[in-house]
Amino acid sequence: MSVVDSYRLRWRRKRLLGRALLRSYQLRPVSVGADRLSGDPVLLFCTLRNERIRLPFFLQYYRDLGVDHFLFVDNDSDDGSREYLAGQSDVSLWTSKGSYKASRFGMDWISALLRRYGHGRWCLTVDVDEFLIYPFCETRPLRALTDWLDTSGMRAFSAMLLDMYPKGPVQDQPYREGQNPFEIAQWFDSGNYTISRNWSYGNLWIQGGPRARTFFADSPRQAPALNKIPLVKWHRGYAYISSTHMLLPRGLNLVFDEWGGEKASGCLLHAKFLDTFAAKAEEEMARGQHYAESREYKAYLEGLKEQPDFWCKWSEKYINWRQLEILGLMSKGNWA
Amino acid sequence: MxxxxxxxxxxxxxxxxxxxxxxxxxxxxxxxxxxxxxxxxxxxxxxxxxxxxxxxxxxxxxxxxxxxxxxxxxxxxxxxxxxxxxxxxxxxxxxxxxxxxxxxxxxxxxxxxxxxxxxxxxxxxxxxxxxxxGGLNAERFTLRFPFSWRKNRMLFDLYVEAQRRMRVRRKLPAGxxxxxxxxxxxxxxxxxxxxxxxxxxxxxxxxxxxxxxxxxxxxxxxxxxxxxxxxxxxxxxxxxxxxxxxxxxxxxxxxxxxxxxxxxxxxxxxxxxxxxxxxxxxxxxxxxxxxxxxxxxxxxxxxxxxxxxAGRAGLYMQSRFPNREWVNGRTAAPYSVFEGFAELFEGFDTWLSKVAGTRAHGHLFAPERVEFAGGAQFYNGSLCDSASLRDYNPRGFLTSLIWNTRGERQCFQFGPRDSQKIAPFIAGDPHAQISVITGAFAVPLFQSNRNFGEIRAEAARLQRIESEFLTILRAPEVKARVRIWKLAEFVESPMEPLQMIVDEISPRSLRRLTEVPRLTNLTGFGQFLQNLRNQGMKPELMGDFPVGGDLPNPGGRRPRPYLVK
Structure with a gap:
């Protein structure tokens, strides 16, 4: 990498941080638990819009993992999400009426919060439909993982997005509030992912899974990216580039080993494909507030008309993290 | 106490x-x-x-x-x-x-x-x-370490290096x-x-x-x-x-x-x-x-x-992505690639899976779709038969397939009609067993019902592609186990090569082949090649077929009645 390139990346990073600062004026605090933000907590950052039905399980899941405090940005919900979150003692909530798209799909808001509250702490940035699985997550809390990453000198932990889907059309099994979404969406693709290296940012670009084979079989290049680095020991100079797919400075993206070894990694189980999906896809299309002219949602809506069934004979039923480890979707690395 | x-x-x-x-x-x-x-x-x-x-x-x-x-x-x-x-x-x-x-x-x-x-x-x-x-062993005792490794790593390393250069050695206390x-x-x-x-x-x-x-x-x-x-x-x-x-x-x-x-x-x-x-x-x-x-x-x-x-060989995932040059463990398990066999024998896939107890796919890299065994639309790991998905990342496709089917040997057909992007990868993979009958691509053309002009153009195209593939296979840095026969040579005595390949795939079943696949009818193939020549093409990968219509005796020196069909 030449000096010019690294200088350019530096400016890119500065620009991202500048945007975040600018957009941070759109954030209006609803309830901020300042006392909960002191010390050395594990923090979770999330931006959402109209996800009321998902929230109880989401909060419960991450509380059980040992997240100490949640920081939410509510993008103008009208389904009671805001009121519900405001009533939780371990949640700090901001609201924004600004454009989701103009704020880089919420990342500018999150970046502003990360910069302000995340410095020097382990920060988990996820969507409300993403559930982190890491090695030993049944027996060891998130704190054990972050302590271990600290002593290993690692600043970032990667967790690939694993799309989960039900058997049969997604509309068939309605999701109830508080229910574990993976009681419905319990299947996944175990081995049809393609990986390439993104040399300009040093990260891996992973595509594939049920979305690629169902919606993007003819245009695989446009299939959504599945690589994510959601857990980072934050520094105020860091910046996420697009969603949580990659970061600057580039060194943070080196969450993989190039010489044959395996670093520790996890998975983000993606509970996108529930009965709520169709309604969401239509709403998001109408708003036109998603990445690349909502190309993804356009493809979904077309596919959805035919009542898609992601399930195939070789779909794998989710059991636990060890299964994902054996299948090679994640790794314990040298954590034993 | x-x-x-x-x-x-x-x-x-x-x-x-x-x-x-x-x-x-x-x-x-x-x-x-x-x-x-x-x-x-x-x-x-x-x-x-x-x-x-x-x-x-x-x-x-x-x-x-x-x-x-x-x-x-x-x-x-x-x-x-x-x-x-x-x-x-x-x-x-x-x-x-x-x-x-x-x-x-x-x-x-x-x-x-x-x-x-x-x-x-x-x-x-x-x-x-x-x-x-960190490489410091006996040197722990013979060098001086005044700088902190944690706080001043650079000074620490520089000072160690300087002492090495100057050959400083401390004297140990007596005894x-x-x-x-x-x-x-x-x-x-x-x-x-x-x-x-x-x-x-x-x-x-x-x-x-x-x-x-x-x-x-x-x-x-x-x-x-x-x-x-x-x-x-x-x-x-x-x-x-x-x-x-x-x-x-x-x-x-x-x-x-x-x-x-x-x-x-x-x-x-x-x-x-x-x-x-x-x-x-x-x-x-x-x-x-x-x-x-x-x-x-x-x-x-x-x-x-x-x-x-060391990691798990042949696994490519979010936290293990070996460099391109990393030859060791490109794929997870041995597999076999056959070029020209399916063209020459009828029902070669079925025969192979039966005899060698392996999974025999068709042309995995066929231009239309991925021909998984049994014509399946999906395969292990939910791999999909879409050709565009496969061609988007052929290496990823193949390594995933081999990883997903660990424990069961995979065989597939390959040919000049197929997408060739994968060729250098398999040639450099020690797990690959590649058997090629050169020129066999002409057999389906010979049997086809197309205009001769078209056939000639197609034959020239396929021959060029196959020659390029052979060049890759003959390069000095090839790691795969490669065997190449000319069509004429193979037809002369097909038993020995087949036996050899099957023995290698399943070494434990050391028995003689009792059943061989049915050789397709090649009567008139020599004339067909001559016609191509007459049209100005030079079919050179097939070897010497007599023009006179008579085939070299299939079965060769050890004639077996079931082979001559």
């Missing part, structure tokens, strides 16, 4: 205090050293928490930076206090604040009482040490033979006092002051000069990973630790409530115990290190 503990702590002082109390209440004096860089209020809190125990002492605090002299100085001073204040102590155990006793202290005392003169300290000469990380070993030991009063009260101690201290990681060598070396009975092992179960940092134990290691029968383990995660609760429980059940046996734990951690350094 009593047993005393010298405890070095720097973080998680509450846990250290809990363990110290456990020992002190059971009649074992404890001298605690707290790192000077630990905040004063925490230190005072620990003192206050243990104030009610009269057999606990706190030693003067030193800064204990990893790899420096401070740790040894702290140990020396704390040990001296132990020997001075607790006259009935016979064995002194050096432990850390993150250690946890796995067996009741009474058992350890009894065990040591049965070995009253033995010093338990891992002490190995530098030549025999395999565990040091000292450098030994290395685990920092955690258990020494007798006699040995420990002999080390601490040695007339030459000032000289040794001065020397070790500039040795790299003296806490792993000071006592380990000196003990050899004063002790008659060294048992070179540590009573503390402590495992290090490939970077030299200790493995940590969590609640889910409970059974493993129990069954290890070791006395003390480090290091324990401070929030492992279940471990602390179980092993410090006042009436921790004492089952009949054996000698310490950390074998199982050794294996667990050895596997973890192996996974981190």
């Amino acid at each position: 009593s047993l005393g503990f010298v405890m070095l702590c720097h973080t998680a002082l509450d846990r250290a205090a809990q363990v110290a109390r456990h020992w002190a209440e059971r009649g074992c004096p404890v001298v605690i050293h707290v790192d000077k860089s630990t905040p004063a209020d925490r230190y005072e809190g620990m003192r206050a928490a243990l104030a009610d125990l009269e057999n606990i002492r706190f030693s003067p605090r030193h800064v204990c930076e990893w790899g420096t002299w401070g740790i040894v100085a702290a140990t020396q001073e704390a040990s001296a206090i132990m020997l001075r204040d607790f006259a009935d102590v016979r064995h002194v155990c050096l432990v850390s604040g993150s250690c946890l006793p796995l067996r009741p202290v009474g058992e350890l005392r009894d065990w040591l009482d049965a070995r009253p003169r033995t010093d338990f300290i891992e002490s190995v000469t530098t030549a025999d040490v395999g565990w040091t990380v 000292l033979v450098p030994h290395l070993g685990s920092q955690w030991w258990c020494l007798t009063r006699q040995t420990l006092s002999a080390i601490l009260e040695s007339p030459d101690r000032a000289e040794y201290d001065r020397y070790f002051h500039r040795v790299w990681i003296p806490d792993e060598s000071y006592f380990q070396s000196l003990v050899r000069m004063v002790s008659a009975n060294v048992e070179s092992r540590s009573l503390t179960l402590s495992k290090f990973d490939y970077q030299g940092k200790p493995h940590v134990f969590y609640d889910d290691h409970l059974q493993l630790l129990r069954r290890s029968d070791c006395f003390i383990a480090r290091k324990i995660w401070p929030h492992a409530d279940k471990l602390y609760g179980t092993f410090l429980h006042p009436d921790a059940a004492s089952q009949p115990r054996a000698e310490p046996n950390p074998g199982k734990i050794d294996r667990l951690f050895a596997r973890a290190v192996e996974r981190r350094t």
Whole structure:
């Protein structure tokens, strides 16, 4: 990498941080638990819009993992999400009426919060439909993982997005509030992912899974990216580039080993494909507030008309993290 | 006789205090050293928490930076206090604040009482040490290390390099033979006092002051000069990973630790409530115990290190993505590639899967769709038959397929009609067995019902592609096991090559082939080639077919009736 390139990346990073600062004026605090933000907590950052039905399980899941405090940005919900979150003692909530798209799909808001509250702490940035699985997550809390990453000198932990889907059309099994979404969406693709290296940012670009084979079989290049680095020991100079797919400075993206070894990694189980999906896809299309002219949602809506069934004979039923480890979707690395 | 503990702590002082109390209440004096860089209020809190125990002492605090002299100085001073204040102590155990006793202290005392003169300290000469990380081994003792490895890595490295260049070598104190070993030991009063009260101690201290990681060598070396009975092992179960940092134990290691029968383990995660609760429980059940046996734990951690350094061959995933040049383990398992066989034999796939007990696919890289075995739309791992998905990343497609089907050998057909992007990859893969019958692509053309002009153009195109493929296969850097026959040559005696290929795929079923696939009818093929020649094309990959219509005798020297059909 030449000096010019690294200088350019530096400016890119500065620009991202500048945007975040600018957009941070759109954030209006609803309830901020300042006392909960002191010390050395594990923090979770999330931006959402109209996800009321998902929230109880989401909060419960991450509380059980040992997240100490949640920081939410509510993008103008009208389904009671805001009121519900405001009533939780371990949640700090901001609201924004600004454009989701103009704020880089919420990342500018999150970046502003990360910069302000995340410095020097382990920060988990996820969507409300993403559930982190890491090695030993049944027996060891998130704190054990972050302590271990600290002593290993690692600043970032990667967790690939694993799309989960039900058997049969997604509309068939309605999701109830508080229910574990993976009681419905319990299947996944175990081995049809393609990986390439993104040399300009040093990260891996992973595509594939049920979305690629169902919606993007003819245009695989446009299939959504599945690589994510959601857990980072934050520094105020860091910046996420697009969603949580990659970061600057580039060194943070080196969450993989190039010489044959395996670093520790996890998975983000993606509970996108529930009965709520169709309604969401239509709403998001109408708003036109998603990445690349909502190309993804356009493809979904077309596919959805035919009542898609992601399930195939070789779909794998989710059991636990060890299964994902054996299948090679994640790794314990040298954590034993 | 009593047993005393010298405890070095720097973080998680509450846990250290809990363990110290456990020992002190059971009649074992404890001298605690707290790192000077630990905040004063925490230190005072620990003192206050243990104030009610009269057999606990706190030693003067030193800064204990990893790899420096401070740790040894702290140990020396704390040990001296132990020997001075607790006259009935016979064995002194050096432990850390993150250690946890796995067996009741009474058992350890009894065990040591049965070995009253033995010093338990891992002490190995530098030549025999395999565990040091970072390449510094004997040089730890012959160079000087004034700079901090943690804080001034660059200066540290530069200074080491400079000394190497200038061939600086320190002189060792007379009689000292450098030994290395685990920092955690258990020494007798006699040995420990002999080390601490040695007339030459000032000289040794001065020397070790500039040795790299003296806490792993000071006592380990000196003990050899004063002790008659060294048992070179540590009573503390402590495992290090490939970077030299200790493995940590969590609640889910409970059974493993129990069954290890070791006395003390480090290091324990401070929030492992279940471990602390179980092993410090006042009436921790004492089952009949054996000698310490950390074998199982050794294996667990050895596997973890192996996974981190070598990984699973043939796996490409988010945290393992070997470089392109990484030849070792391109794919997870051996597989076979056949070019020209499906064209020459009828029902070759079916025959192959039956005879060799493998999965035989059609043309996986066919331009229309992926021809999985049995014409399936999806295959292991939910791989999909879409050609565009496959061609988007053919390497990824193939490595995924081989990874997904670990344990079952895969065979597939390949040919000049197929997408060729994968060719260099399989040629460079030691797992690939590639068998090629050159020129067999002409057989389907020969049988087709197309205009001859089209056939000629197509034959020329396919021949060019196949030649390029052959060039790749004949390159010197090829790692695959490659076999190439010309069509004419193969048709002459097809049995031997087939037998050879099948033997290689399933070496255990060493039996002769009883059934061979049906050779397609080639009558008139020689004339067909001549027609191509007459049209101005030069079919050269097929070998010499007689124009006269008569085929070379199929079956060759060993004619088998079922072959001539």
